[in-house]
Amino acid sequence: xxxxxxxxxxxxxxxxxxxxxxxxxxxxxxxxxxxxxxxxxxxxxxxxxxxxxxxxxxxxxxxxxxxxxxxxxxxxxxxxxxxxxxxxxxxxxxxxxxxxxxxxxxxxxxxxxxxxxxxxxxxxxxxxxxxxxxxxxxxxxxxxxxxxxxxxxxxxxxxxxxxxxxxxxxxxxxxxxxxxxxxxxxxxxxxxxxxxxxxxxxxxxxxxxxxxxxxxxxxxxxxxxxxxxxxxxxxxxxxxxxxxxxxxxxxxxxxxxxxxxxxxx
Amino acid sequence: xxxxxxxxxxxxxxxxxxxxxxxxxxxxxxxxxxxxxxxxxxxxxxxxxxxxxxxxxxxxxxxxxxxxxxxxxxxxxxxxxxxxxxxxxxxxxxxxxxxxxxxxxxxxxxxxxxxxxxxxxxxxxxxxxxxxxxxxxxxxxxxxxxxxxxxxxxxxx
Numbered sequence: 421x422x423x424x425x426x427x428x429x430x431x432x433x434x435x436x437x438x439x440x441x442x443x444x445x446x447x448x449x450x451x452x453x454x455x456x457x458x459x460x461x462x463x464x465x466x467x468x469x470x471x472x473x474x475x476x477x478x479x480x481x482x483x484x485x486x487x488x489x490x491x492x493x494x495x496x497x498x499x500x501x502x503x504x505x506x507x508x509x510x511x512x513x514x515x516x517x518x519x520x521x522x523x524x525x526x527x528x529x530x531x532x533x534x535x536x537x538x539x540x541x542x543x544x545x546x547x548x549x550x551x552x553x554x555x556x557x558x559x560x561x562x563x564x565x566x567x568x569x570x571x572x573x574x575x576x577x578x579x580x581x582x583x584x585x586x587x588x589x590x591x592x593x594x595x596x597x598x599x600x601x602x603x604x605x606x607x608x609x610x611x612x613x614x615x616x617x618x619x620x621x622x623x624x625x626x627x628x629x630x631x632x633x634x635x636x637x638x639x640x641x642x643x644x645x646x647x648x649x650x651x652x653x654x655x656x657x658x659x660x661x662x663x664x665x666x667x668x669x670x671x672x673x674x675x676x677x678x679x680x681x682x683x684x685x
Numbered sequence: 686x687x688x689x690x691x692x693x694x695x696x697x698x699x700x701x702x703x704x705x706x707x708x709x710x711x712x713x714x715x716x717x718x719x720x721x722x723x724x725x726x727x728x729x730x731x732x733x734x735x736x737x738x739x740x741x742x743x744x745x746x747x748x749x750x751x752x753x754x755x756x757x758x759x760x761x762x763x764x765x766x767x768x769x770x771x772x773x774x775x776x777x778x779x780x781x782x783x784x785x786x787x788x789x790x791x792x793x794x795x796x797x798x799x800x801x802x803x804x805x806x807x808x809x810x811x812x813x814x815x816x817x818x819x820x821x822x823x824x825x826x827x828x829x830x831x832x833x834x835x836x837x838x839x840x841x842x
Contacts, residue, residue, distance in 0.1 A: 510839050511822040643824065644738050644760070647791030650822050 421482050421491045425461040428580075432460060438484040446477055458580040464496045466581055466636050510641070512649040513634040516571070519563045520626045525671050526554055527626075530619040532678045534612045539603055547677065548603055548611065550670060555596050555618070558667040562660055564589050570652045571637070574645055581633060588625045592618060694769055694802040698830055716759040724766040725776065729783035736789055737762040741781070741810055742796040743803045749832040757796060757826075768797075768805030781813035785821060794824045799835055803827075811840055 424432060433440045448467050458466065460481075464474055478493045485491075509517055533551065538544020568589065575582050595618040602610035641649070657664070719733045724741075727734075740761040747753040747765075766777060784790045795810045797803035807825050814820055823840040 508838060514839075643792050643794065643822075646822050647738060651791070 421478075421485070422494050424481075424485060425494060425496065426459055429458050429460055429463055432481075432485075436481075436484050439481055442477065442480045442484060446473065458584070461496050462580070466632055468635065468639070507631070507635050509634060510638050510646045510649075512571070512646060512653050513638055515653055516563065516566065516634065517630055519558075520630060522668060522671060523559050523563065523622065524626060525675065526551065526559075527619045527622055529674060529678055530615050534615055536678075537608055537612055539606045539608045539611055545603065547674070548599070550674065551615075552596055552599055552603075554667055554670055554674075555592075558663065559622070560589070560593065560596075562656075562663050562667075566653055566656055570656065571649060574641065574649070575637070581636070585625075585629070585633065588621060592621055592625070595621065692802070694798075694800040700831065713754060716754040717763070719762055722763050722765050724764045724771070724780065725773070727764050727780065729780050729788050733762045734784060734788040734790060736791055738792045738794070739764070739784060739790045740794050740796060741766070741806065743767060743798055743806050745798050745803075746796045746828055749798060749828050749830060751832055757794075761794070766806060768809060769802040774809060777809055778813045778816075781810055782817045785814065785817040785819045789819070790821060792822045792824065794826065796826045796828065799827055799829050807840075814840075 429439075429443075433443075443463075446467070446469065448463060464477075469477060474496065475493065478496075482491050482493055529551075533547070537548075539548065567585065572582055572585065577583070577586075595614045598614040599611050599618070602608075602614065638646075719731065721727055738761045740758060740763045742757075742763060742765050744765050744767045747758075750757065764780075766774075768774070771777075781793075784793070793810060793814070795807050797806050810823065814823055824837065825840055826837045827835045829835050
C-alpha cells in the first residue's frame with residue numbers, strides 16, 4: 421500500500437476506478453482536476469481530513485486496490501493540521517475569497533447570458549465585451565495577478581496543487597481568447613461553448629481555492645508571511661486604484677440588464 | 686477547591702491535584718529580545734518594533750502558558766498590559782496606533798486569558814486599529830487558566 425502513497429491520484433483512479441467514488445464521498449473531487457498528479461499522501465493533508473476519517477478513507481482505498489487480501493494501512497505524516505470548526509481565513513486569504521464572490525456573480529449570469537446571446541447588434545456585442553473585460557481585468561489582471569505574482573511565490577511552484585492553479589488560469593485565458601476570436605467571426609455557437617466552459621472551469625476552480633487551497637495555505641504560512649501578504653495585497657490594491665468599485669458597478673449593471681430581459685420575456 | 690462567588694478574574698482556583706503527565710527537561714532558552722516590555726514603558730519607535738510582528742499580551746498569559754517563549758514569543762516583539770488594573774490606558778491606544786502608523790508593524794497578535802476582564806485588552810487593540818490610518822492582520826488568542834489555547838482567530842478587518 422505504501423507504494424501508492426507516492427503515486428499521482430489520477431493514475432490511481434485510472435487503474436482503480438472505484439477510488440474516484442470513494443474520494444467523492446469524502447468531498448474530494450479529484451476527477452475533474454486538470455492535472456490530477458497530486459500524490460495520494462498529499463491529498464490527505466491538503467484536504468485536512470481528520471485522523472478517524474483518514475483511517476476509514478485509507479481502509480476503503482486499500483480494499484479497492486487489494487480486494488482479495490488485508491493490507492496494513494500506513495499512517496500519513498502531516499506537517500500541519502487544523503481544527504474542524506469551519507473555515508476561518510487570514511485577512512489576505514479573506515480578501516481573495518471576497519473577490520471570488522464578485523467573480524461568482526458573473527459566473528451565475530453566464531447561463532442567462534448564453535440564452536440571450538447576441539453577437540450581431542452593437543448592444544449585444546458590447547455586453548459580451550463588457551463580460552470579457554471583467555474576466556480579463558478583474559478576474560485575471562487584478563485577482564489572479566495577486567495569486568500568481570504574490571501568493572503562489574510563497575510556495576514551491578513545483579507542488580502539484582500549485583501547478584493545478586496555474587494550469588486552470590491558463591485554460592481560462594485560452595477560453596477568453598477563443599470567445600473574442602469567435603465574437604470577431606460572429607460565431608454565436610463558439611462564443612457560447614467557451615463561455616460555458618469558462619463558467620464550469622472557474623466554478624470548480626474558485627471552489628477548490630476557497631475550500632481547499634486557501635485553508636491549506638493558511639496552515640502553512642507563518643504569521644510574518646501573512647503580514648507580508650496583507651501588505652503586498654494592499655500595495656496591489658493601491659496600484660489598481662478604483663478597480664474593485666469599477667467592476668462591482670459593472671456586475672451590478674449586467675445583473676440589472678439580465679433582470680430587465682427576464683422581466684420583458 | 687474553588688470559590689463560588691466573585692469576579693472570574695480574581696476567583697481563586699487551586700489546581701494542585703491536577704497531575705501533569707508531561708515533564709519538560711532541560712533549560713528552555715529565553716526568546717525575549719528587548720527591554721522594556723510593560724506597555725507604559727515601551728516606545729513604539731524602538732528599533733525592535735519597526736516592521737515587527739508584535740505580541741500584545743495580558744500580564745498573566747506568560748505564567749499560564751508553559752511554552753510561551755518558544756511557541757509564541759519567538760521571533761516577535763512584545764508588550765504586556767493588564768486591562769483590568771493598569772491606569773492611564775488612553776496612552777495604550779496611542780501607542781498601538783503609533784506601532785501601526787509610525788513603526789509600520791507587520792502583524793499584531795493579542796494574547797489574553799479566558800477571564801472576562803482580559804477582553805478589554807483585545808477591545809482596546811481593535812479600537813486602536815480601527816481608528817488608525819494603517820491596518821495590519823490582527824490575531825486574537827484566548828488562553829485558559831490551565832494554559833491551553835481556547836481560541837485562535839483573525840479579527841475582522
